[in-house]
Amino acid sequence: MMGIQFRKRQKYGPLVLNFTENGYSSWSIKIGRWSWNSKSRAHRVDLPGPLSWKQDKTRT
Structure with a gap:
């Protein structure tokens, strides 16, 4: 079931903590x-405009 999701971000300089409804x-x-x-x-790099580049770390 799709519904409204709670998200919150707290920034402390370059550190960002992400929270959801579960904490x-x-x-x-x-x-x-x-x-x-x-x-x-x-890793993610913001590019000009709405674009970004993302490289996932492969898990072995």
């Missing part, structure tokens, strides 16, 4: 246009 979800680091997320372990 703590993940943390991220954002420095300039580059960011990394602890849950997806993905």
Whole structure:
């Protein structure tokens, strides 16, 4: 069933804490246009306009 999802982000400098309705979800680091997320372990770079580049870390 689709419904409204609760999301909240708290920023502490380059550190971002992500929360959902179940509580703590993940943390991220954002420095300039580059960011990394602890849950997806993905690197992301913001590009001009609405574009971004993402590289997922492969899990072995």
